[in-house]
Amino acid sequence: MAAPQAAYEELLARWREVHVLDSCGGLLAWDQETFMPTGGGPHRAEQLALLAGLKHARQTDPVIGRLLSEAERGDVVADPDSAAAANVREIRRLFERSSRVPVSLQQELARTSSRAREAWKEARAASRFGTFRPWLERLLDLKRREAEAVGTGEDSYDALLDEYEPGATARQLTELFRPLRAAAVGLVRRIRDSGRTPDVGILRRSYPPQRQEAFARRALAAIGFDLDRGRLDTTAHPFCSQIGPGDVRLTTRYSPHDLALAFFGVLHEGGHGLYDQGLRPDAYGTPVGMPCSTGVHESQSLLWENHVGRSRGFWRHFYGAAREAFPEALGGVARDAFYAAINRVEPSLIRIEADEVTYDLHVFLRFDLERDLLSGALAPADLPAAWNERMHRDLGLRPPDDARGCLQDIHWSLGAIGYFPTYTLGHVYAAQLFHQAGRELGDLDAAFARGEFRPLREWLQERVHRDGARRPPAALVERITGKPPGPEDRIAHLERRYGELYGLSPGSAADEGGAPVS
Ligand code: ZN
Numbered sequence: 001m002a003a004p005q006a007a008y009e010e011l012l013a014r015w016r017e018v019h020v021l022d023s024c025g026g027l028l029a030w031d032q033e034t035f036m037p038t039g040g041g042p043h044r045a046e047q048l049a050l051l052a053g054l055k056h057a058r059q060t061d062p063v064i065g066r067l068l069s070e071a072e073r074g075d076v077v078a079d080p081d082s083a084a085a086a087n088v089r090e091i092r093r094l095f096e097r098s099s100r101v102p103v104s105l106q107q108e109l110a111r112t113s114s115r116a117r118e119a120w121k122e123a124r125a126a127s128r129f130g131t132f133r134p135w136l137e138r139l140l141d142l143k144r145r146e147a148e149a150v151g152t153g154e155d156s157y158d159a160l161l162d163e164y165e166p167g168a169t170a171r172q173l174t175e176l177f178r179p180l181r182a183a184a185v186g187l188v189r190r191i192r193d194s195g196r197t198p199d200v201g202i203l204r205r206s207y208p209p210q211r212q213e214a215f216a217r218r219a220l221a222a223i224g225f226d227l228d229r230g231r232l233d234t235t236a237h238p239f240c241s242q243i244g245p246g247d248v249r250l251t252t253r254y255s256p257h258d259l260a261l262a263f264f265g266v267l268h269e270g271g272h273g274l275y276d277q278g279l280r281p282d283a284y285g286t287p288v289g290m291p292c293s294t295g296v297h298e299s300q301s302l303l304w305e306n307h308v309g310r311s312r313g314f315w316r317h318f319y320g321a322a323r324e325a326f327p328e329a330l331g332g333v334a335r336d337a338f339y340a341a342i343n344r345v346e347p348s349l350i351r352i353e354a355d356e357v358t359y360d361l362h363v364f365l366r367f368d369l370e371r372d373l374l375s376g377a378l379a380p381a382d383l384p385a386a387w388n389e390r391m392h393r394d395l396g397l398r399p400p401d402d403a404r405g406c407l408q409d410i411h412w413s414l415g416a417i418g419y420f421p422t423y424t425l426g427h428v429y430a431a432q433l434f435h436q437a438g439r440e441l442g443d444l445d446a447a448f449a450r451g452e453f454r455p456l457r458e459w460l461q462e463r464v465h466r467d468g469a470r471r472p473p474a475a476l477v478e479r480i481t482g483k484p485p486g487p488e489d490r491i492a493h494l495e496r497r498y499g500e501l502y503g504l505s506p507g508s509a510a511d512e513g514g515a516p517v518s
Contacts, residue, residue, distance in 0.1 A: 003070060003074070004070055004071050004072075004073050004074020004075065004076050005074060005075075005076060007067045007071045007074075008067075008070075008071040008074070008076045008084060008087075008088065010067055011064065011067040011068060011071055011088075011091065012087065012285075012286050014058070014061070014063070014064060014067070015064070015091055015285060015286060016284065016285030016286060017058060017285070018055055018058050018059050018285070019284070019285035019290070020244075020285060021051060021054055021055045021058065022051075022055055023242075023243050023244050024051055025048055025051040025052065025055070026241050026242070026243055027241075027243050028044060028047055028048055028051070029048065029241070030241045030243070030249055030251075031044075032044050033235045033236070033237065033239070033251065034233045034234070034235050034251060035233075045114070049110065052110060053107075056098065056103065056106060059094070059095070059098050060095070060098050060099045064091070064095050065095060065099070068088065068091060068092050068095060071088050072088060072092070076088065083283075083288045083470065086287060086288055086469075086470040086471065087286050087287050087288055090287035090469055090470075091286075091287060093166070094287075097150055097152070097162075097163075100149045100150055100151065101146055101149045101150065102149065105142065105145055105149065108142060109139075109142050109143075109146065109415055112135070112138055112139060112142060112415075113139060113413065113414050113415045115135065116132070116135035116136070116138070116139055116413045116414075116415070117410070117413045117414060119131055119134075119135045119413070120135070120407065120410065120412075123402075123407055124402075124403050124407040124408070125403075127401040127403035127404075127407065128402070129383070129384050129402045129406065129407060132407060132413070133380050133381060133383075135413070136373075136380045136383075136412060136413075137380050139412070139413075139415050140373055140374060140417075142415065143156075143160060143374065143415055143417050144156055144374065146159075146160070147159035147160050147374075150162070153169055154169060154170070154171065155170070155375070156374055156375070157170045157370075157371050157374055157375070157417070157418060158170055160374070160417045160418035161173075161418035161421070162418075163418065164294040164295070164416075164418055164419050164422050165293050165294060165295045165418075165421070165425060165473060166293055166472050166473065167473065167474060167475075168295075168421075168425070168473070168474070170371060173367065173421050173425075176428065176485065176486070176487060177360075177364055177367065177421075177424065179487045179491065180360055180364075180424065180428075180487045181360070181361065181364050181394075183487070183494065183495075184357055184358065184360050184361055184494070185361070185394065187345075187357055187494055187495070187498060187504075188345065188347060188357060188358060188361075188395075190502070190504050191345045191357070191498060191502050191504070194502040194503060194504060196340075196501075196502050196503065197344075198337070198340035198341050198343070198344045198501075199337065199340075199341060200341045200344050202329070202330070202333050202337065202338065202341050203258065203259045203260050203341050203342065204257050204258060205257070205259075205326075205328070205329035206256065206257065206328060206329055207256060207257065207258070207259045207326055207329060208256065209254035209255075209256055209262075211325050211326065212254050212259065212262050212263065212325075213254065213262075214325065215263070215321065215322065215325045215326075216232070216252070216262060216263055216266040217232065218321065219263070219266065219267060219270075219309075219318065220232065220250075220266060220267075220270050222318075222451065222453060223267070223270060223274065223304060223308070223453045223457065224274060224453060224454060224457045225250075225270045225273050225274055225277065226277055229246045229247065229248060229277055230247070230248040230249060230250065230273055230277065231248075231249045232249075232250045232251070232266065233249065233250075233251050234251060234252060234253055234254065235251035235252070235253060236253060237253075237410075238250075238251050238252045238253060238265050238268075238269055239251055239269065240269040240272035240273050240276065240301075242276035242279075244284065245279070245281035245284045246281065248273045248276040248277050250266065250269040250270060250272075250273050251269065252265045252266045252269060253265070259326070259329070260342060263309075264305050264309055264310075264342075267304050267305045267308070267309040268301045268302070268304070268305040269301065270301075270304055271300045271301035271302065271303055271304030271305060272297060272300060272301045274300060274304065274457060274460070274461075274465075275291060275296075275297055275300040275301075275460075275464070275465055276291070278457075278460065278461040278464075278465030278466065279291070279465055279466075279468060280466055280468065287468060287469040287470065288467075288468040288469065288470045289468050290468050290469050291468070291469065292464075292467065292468065292469045292470075292471075292472075292473050292476055293422070293472075293473040294419065294422040295421075295422040295425030295426050295429060295473055296426075296429060296464065296473050296476065296477075297426075298422055298423055298425070298426025298427075298429075298430075299425070299426040299427075299428075299429035299430040299433060299464075300430075300460065300464065301426070302426045302427055302430040303430040303433060303434055303460070306356050306430070307430060307431070307434040307493070308448060308453070308456070310342055310343055310356070310497075311444075311445055311448055312339060312445060312449075313445035313446060313447070313448030313449040314448045314449075315335060315338065315339055315342075316335070316448070316449035317448055317449050317450065317451045319335045319338060322338075339501075340501060343355070343356070343497065343498070343501055345357045345358065345498060345502075346358070347361075347395040347396055347397055348395075348397070349391070349395075349397055349399050349404045349405070350404065350408055351363075351366075351408065351409065356427075356494070356497075357494055357498060358395060359423070359427070360423075360424045360427060361394045362395075363421060363423050363424045364394070364424070365387070365390045365391065365394060366409070366411075367420055367424075368390070369383065369386060369387065369390070369406075370412070370417050370418070370420065372386075373417075374417055383406050384402050384405060384406050387399070387405050387406040388405055391405065425473070425485070427490055428485050428486070428487065428489075428490050429473070429477050429485060430490075431489040431490035431492075431493045432477055432481050432483075432485060432486070432489045433460070433463075433464065433477070433480060433481065434489075434493070435489040435492075435493070436480060436481040436482075437456055437459050437460070440459065441455050441456065441459060444456060463480045464476070464480065473485075
């Protein structure tokens with residue numbers, strides 16, 4: 001049976017090359033967002049397009065198909081639980097998916113989304129939806145054709161969702177989101193009725209960026225992000241990029257009058273970075289050495305940003321250092337007042353500025369609208385009105401213009417339909433994983449207060465990171481926590497944290513039935 005084994009090894013070597021090519025594009029994209037002079041734009045676009053073409057050609061090379069068939073015949077896959085079997089399964093899935101989309105359609109999508117992105121920028125700057133509308137129509141049409149070519153799941157939406165969250169379906173997500181929506185809407189109403197409004201002004205005082213950076217680096221080091229195998233730079237739109245094993249790059253942006261923006265942004269990207277640094281370097285480029293899904297990646301950033309970074313224990317440890325770094329701003333501020341400020345809940349128009357409770361409401365709105373856009377139930381021309389109506393129903397706010405309404409996110413201009421729900425999946429997975437970690441590791445809040453973050457980081461590395469994309473996300477979560485992804489732990493986390501902070505009486509869950517705030 002030497003042939004299947006040899007085929008398997010060649011398959012892995014070729015698949016790894018696909019990822020090495022991809023990482024070259026990643027490095028160029030990182031540079032574009034950080035240091036590239038604006039004049040470099042056109043040539044950079046040419047470089048990225050060439051690399052994307054080379055990657056697609058390698059990924060869909062018929063040789064991959066032959067090697068897969070060969071490997072699937074042998075002992076390599078005999079044990080379905082082995083890493084080799086997982087690699088073959090996952091490469092087969094990705095190979096089939098990318099091979100089904102014709103190259104001409106891929107290129108048209110790339111060209112159209114690149115121009116749509118420019119149109120979106122212009123539309124958002126002028127707050128004129130009409131500038132973006134024809135591009136959205138074209139993109140939706142192309143995405144319908146892509147979904148049809150891919151042909152997985154119950155409908156077009158499932159086929160697109162599968163790219164970000166393998167195995168997830170709109171039907172499951174609708175089930176999962178219903179109780180989460182009711183809980184968030186009810187919690188927002190009870191918080192409003194509590195009459196408590198923490199003073200967020202203390203976070204908007206003078207915070208010199210240089211000191212913010214030093215403080216953020218200190219927190220990054222404490223949670224265990226290895227700056228010898230990573231970097232932190234500044235950019236307009238923060239992100240985390242894994243260039244390869246040993247090179248994970250985080251970016252953030254500093255505002256001299258906003259402490260929370262950069263600090264929690266760094267913890268968020270740091271969580272993504274810990275995932276990338278925790279992957280198995282020896283398996284780089286093969287499924288077991290790559291991230292599981294967009295939702296699982298997001299769970300790691302949200303876990304460190306919210307469950308750790310916004311906890312009382314974290315600030316019992318860090319508040320002294322924060323006061324030392326910013327004595328003018330925080331010298332006279334009690335720790336409890338600071339804690340209340342960083343956890344203030346208030347409905348707002350912009351998703352990326354939303355707090356932990358209202359965030360999902362922004363996601364559910366997008367999830368419902370993008371399914372309607374894709375199916376044709378909602379015409380793009382009617383999007384602004386539908387958006388504003390839903391914002392009013394769920395968050396009690398009416399966007400004054402489309403820039404602060406349906407034009408605020410870049411996703412649809414990139415053709416990323418099916419991406420938004422992964423943010424909420426990230427919240428769901430994070431709560432479930434954090435709850436399980438607490439059961440196994442003991443009182444985590446007390447550990448954070450002592451500055452101990454290593455046990456949690458190592459637990460996540462062993463359970464989540466080292467598993468890579470060995471199994472689908474829902475199976476990964478179930479394997480670690482003993483139950484499939486569900487709303488319970490997320491709701492319990494929100495009730496606990498915000499019930500305590502806002503003095504809400506427990507047991508008022510009964511009135512969370514559904515009448516949204518208005
Ligand atoms: Zn993220």
